[in-house]
Amino acid sequence: MFNTLIANSMPYMPKAFVGFFAKRYVAGATPEDAFSMTQALNSEGAMGTIDLLGEFTDDINKAKQTVEMYKLVLDNIKTKNLDTNISIKPTAFGILLNQETSTKYMTEVINYAYGKGIFVRIDMENHPYTDYTIDLYLTLSKEMPKSCGTVLQACLKRTQDDIKHITASTEQANIRLCKGIYKEPDEIAYNNRKKVQENFLECLELLFQKKAYVGIATHDDVLINGAMELIKKYKLEKHEYEFQMLLGVRSELRKRLLAEGHRLRIYTPFGEDWLPYSIRRLKENPAIVGSAIKGFLTC
Numbered sequence: 460m461f462n463t464l465i466a467n468s469m470p471y472m473p474k475a476f477v478g479f480f481a482k483r484y485v486a487g488a489t490p491e492d493a494f495s496m497t498q499a500l501n502s503e504g505a506m507g508t509i510d511l512l513g514e515f516t517d518d519i520n521k522a523k524q525t526v527e528m529y530k531l532v533l534d535n536i537k538t539k540n541l542d543t544n545i546s547i548k549p550t551a552f553g554i555l556l557n558q559e560t561s562t563k564y565m566t567e568v569i570n571y572a573y574g575k576g577i578f579v580r581i582d583m584e585n586h587p588y589t590d591y592t593i594d595l596y597l598t599l600s601k602e603m604p605k606s607c608g609t610v611l612q613a614c615l616k617r618t619q620d621d622i623k624h625i626t627a628s629t630e631q632a633n634i635r636l637c638k639g640i641y642k643e644p645d646e647i648a649y650n651n652r653k654k655v656q657e658n659f660l661e662c663l664e665l666l667f668q669k670k671a672y673v674g675i676a677t678h679d680d681v682l683i684n685g686a687m688e689l690i691k692k693y694k695l696e697k698h699e700y701e702f703q704m705l706l707g708v709r710s711e712l713r714k715r716l717l718a719e720g721h722r723l724r725i726y727t728p729f730g731e732d733w734l735p736y737s738i739r740r741l742k743e744n745p746a747i748v749g750s751a752i753k754g755f756l757t758c
């Protein structure tokens with residue numbers, strides 16, 4: 460109850476206050492912050508995926524700046540020899556203006572990355588963009604083989620059908636599987652924790668059966684344990700899948716997965732527009748803010 464209250468009031472809290480708790484989830488405001496964070500992760504044995512914050516833009520100039528900033532990031536990944544790829548979002552490239560704009564700009568970034576041999580993950584946003592994102596992934600991975608992958612969300616009822624469609628349409632699908640962060644309507648989504656967990660493991664098994672390369676993106680022990688069983692069942696080698704986690708979440712799990720020799724990639728966001736992302740992350744775990752407020756009120 461207290462935590463729900465905290466979660467709902469987060470957008471109205473002072474930026475400096477949210478910033479205090481949000482620091483753990485973002486590398487910093489500048490690309491240099493993302494590079495030094497990636498270097499630190501690499502030295503621990505983890506890989507990265509760098510994300511420039513700033514989504515849902517309807518400003519064409521901002522979309523163009525996003526293209527330029529990603530090119531700078533890609534140049535630096537190469538020159539600094541960082542073990543990381545990048546993650547990009549359609550709404551940061553102007554899809555709110557029109558699809559042609561975001562397709563043009565995302566293609567430009569993926570083409571630039573392809574020239575440097577760097578993989579691009581197209582993140583999955585809320586349901587109005589699901590078809591668009593899958594279609595763009597399939598088109599670009601045909602034109603530029605193995606240049607990019609996308610994300611599927613276990614909360615969506617359509618996801619098993621999407622897996623069948625994607626794996627029938629491309630040689631080796633490259634999919635990040637996650638629960639899904641967006642609040643979606645009951646008609647199209649499971650809004651029940653247990654059902655999402657069940658669907659996650661069913662989707663993961665289907666992806667393994669279809670020989671997709673999967674980024675298993677979760678911090679949930681039920682899903683990590685379930686994934687380990689499926690990895691054993693399908694006798695997968697360590698290079699045939701990877702785990703993925705968010706920066707600032709469950710560092711003890713990160714250490715354990717690395718110690719066990721699994722490939723592990725950390726989502727590493729940076730940028731001036733850190734507030735909406737941080738609020739989303741804090742809402743997933745309002746207990747972090749809640750316990751600090753409780754401590755403050757009782758002292």
Ligand code: FAD
Nearest residue numbers: 582583637638639640676677678679703704705740743744
């Ligand atoms: P949860 O049940 O939410 O978390 C399990 C445990 O992890 C919690 O009990 C808690 O201990 C810890 N934990 C989880 N979140 C936090 C937090 N914010 N702060 C502190 N502790 C926490 N969603 C999309 O819709 N589209 C995407 O493209 C996308 N990309 C992602 C990429 C990566 C690498 C990851 C890891 C997640 C991504 N997500 C994306 C978000 C995802 O859908 C979930 O919302 C998020 O991962 C939380 O789900 P969970 O499986 O970790 O389970």
